[in-house]
Amino acid sequence: DAMVIQNPRYQVTQFGKPVTLSCSQTLNHNVMYWYQQKSSQAPKLLFHYYDKDFNNEADTPDNFQSRRPNTSFCFLDIRSPGLGDAAMYLCATSRLYTQVSYYNEQFFGPGTRLTVL
Amino acid sequence: GQQVMQIPQYQHVQEGEDFTTYCNSSTTLSNIQWYKQRPGGHPVFLIQLVKSGEVKKQKRLTFQFGEAKKNSSLHITATQTTDVGTYFCAGRLGKDGGTSYGKLTFGQGTILTVHP
Numbered sequence: 376d377a378m379v380i381q382n383p384r385y386q387v388t389q390f391g392k393p394v395t396l397s398c399s400q401t402l403n404h405n406v407m408y409w410y411q412q413k414s415s416q417a418p419k420l421l422f423h424y425y426d427k428d429f430n431n432e433a434d435t436p437d438n439f440q441s442r443r444p445n446t447s448f449c450f451l452d453i454r455s456p457g458l459g460d461a462a463m464y465l466c467a468t469s470r471l472y473t474q475v476s477y478y479n480e481q482f483f484g485p486g487t488r489l490t491v492l
Numbered sequence: 493g494q495q496v497m498q499i500p501q502y503q504h505v506q507e508g509e510d511f512t513t514y515c516n517s518s519t520t521l522s523n524i525q526w527y528k529q530r531p532g533g534h535p536v537f538l539i540q541l542v543k544s545g546e547v548k549k550q551k552r553l554t555f556q557f558g559e560a561k562k563n564s565s566l567h568i569t570a571t572q573t574t575d576v577g578t579y580f581c582a583g584r585l586g587k588d589g590g591t592s593y594g595k596l597t598f599g600q601g602t603i604l605t606v607h608p
Contacts, residue, residue: 408595412586415582415603416600416601417580417598417599417600417601418535418580418598419598420595420596420598423595425598429573430595463532465535467535478539478540478542480525481525481527481535481536481537481582481596482537483534483536484534485534486534
């Protein structure tokens, strides 16, 4: 089945120790998104890609970086995790939105739960 | 900034009662999507509404998009314990969706609990 896969599902890191989360997709979607979700809150968009065109949200901290080496894979790097970065990190994909092709639901992966000690 | 507001934040119902969550945007939306997130799970797409005044039904779920394309609602008839979870609306801002490739602005979500 086509899907969005995230690894690892659970990640424990130490304060200030860099961590990388990965996402892969078999849906062949052009657009990939990284969200941060804290308990009882809505997913907060960090950045998104259309192919290799990178779009950063204005309020995404510089501590968060992303790479998309090819269509299938996307990585989230947290350079110096703080206690406030503990959260669920969700990867999602969709087709490109256009005024002709405007049905572009987002498919979410299962998420990586990050704990910062 | 541009926001999508969702109310109520929490809703507790007895099984069999109806449930409604409302979503309002400060700006016109090109379309709106609804997602459900089960406890411990990830958001799962339910439906997308595109046209002004559009109404869509999925079994016990009825979705509406306002005439001005600034508000939407999800109504569940006769809730069941399987309806438990958080329901999010997510809108694409702007009349034509802009050039954001597919970016959505999520409402805060409504957490639904159903007592058997």
